[in-house]
Amino acid sequence: VGHTSPKRTMITSLTSNSCQVLQPLQVERRRIATQQLPLGMQSLARCSASSAAAGLRCRDGVRCFKRPLTVSATASQQAAATDAPAQSHWVQRTVTLQNHRRSCHVITHKLLAELPELAEFEVGLANLFILHTSASLTINENASPDVPLDLNDALDRLVPEGSHYRHLDEGYDDMPAHVKSSLMGPSLTVPVAKGRLALGTWQGIYLNEHRNHGGARSIIITIQGQKRADGRR
Numbered sequence: 001v002g003h004t005s006p007k008r009t010m011i012t013s014l015t016s017n018s019c020q021v022l023q024p025l026q027v028e029r030r031r032i033a034t035q036q037l038p039l040g041m042q043s044l045a046r047c048s049a050s051s052a053a054a055g056l057r058c059r060d061g062v063r064c065f066k067r068p069l070t071v072s073a074t075a076s077q078q079a080a081a082t083d084a085p086a087q088s089h090w091v092q093r094t095v096t097l098q099n100h101r102r103s104c105h106v107i108t109h110k111l112l113a114e115l116p117e118l119a120e121f122e123v124g125l126a127n128l129f130i131l132h133t134s135a136s137l138t139i140n141e142n143a144s145p146d147v148p149l150d151l152n153d154a155l156d157r158l159v160p161e162g163s164h165y166r167h168l169d170e171g172y173d174d175m176p177a178h179v180k181s182s183l184m185g186p187s188l189t190v191p192v193a194k195g196r197l198a199l200g201t202w203q204g205i206y207l208n209e210h211r212n213h214g215g216a217r218s219i220i221i222t223i224q225g226q227k228r229a230d231g232r233r
Helices: 006-035 039-053 073-083 108-113 116-120 146-158 174-184
Strands: 089-097 103-106 121-130 135-141 187-193 203-209 217-227
Touching: 089 108, 089 116, 103 146, 108 203, 116 121, 116 217, 121 135, 135 146, 135 174, 135 187, 146 174, 146 203, 174 203, 203 217
Parallel strands: none
Antiparallel strands: 089 217, 103 203, 121 187, 121 217, 135 203
């Protein structure tokens, strides 16, 4: 009693020697198995082995990618500049036109004379809105002077004056003017391209005066779009 038997000593010696022999074999087997894996899996296997050796846990290869991927400042700035939306600019102005006789009138040039900012826009939209219920806006031919006259005559035939209206407080021409205004409409939207209203060759903007004595007419013009990169006007 109190002495280690020779048999137990022999078993202990064999066991320790076996561990020393088996450990290199296990490492070699793991290395060979790792080499047989695809490249992506090899990195994951090495990560697991090194983490285990360091006493760390490696879950789903997270430790392999401790350093995040970085993009150079120049490349990221270029990407941001490419993806960033172009800045939108707004211009709004009220144009007042003096008294026009009852008829249809081409007013394109009068409006453009009040909109010098239009030349700054590369692309956009222009909205025109008349602030009255007895006048209207439309787009029609700008070449023949007979077209505005014929258009006005057609409107008079469609909506004649007379005592058959209930609203007669402001004269016989007032209620027909309201009807014509609703038929023709109070607003227009025109595309803007390269500093100009993108109208067709024979298109012009009309002011339709439906009263005998309508007085001055005010039109709000709102432009939204992207300005020219070179700043030209």
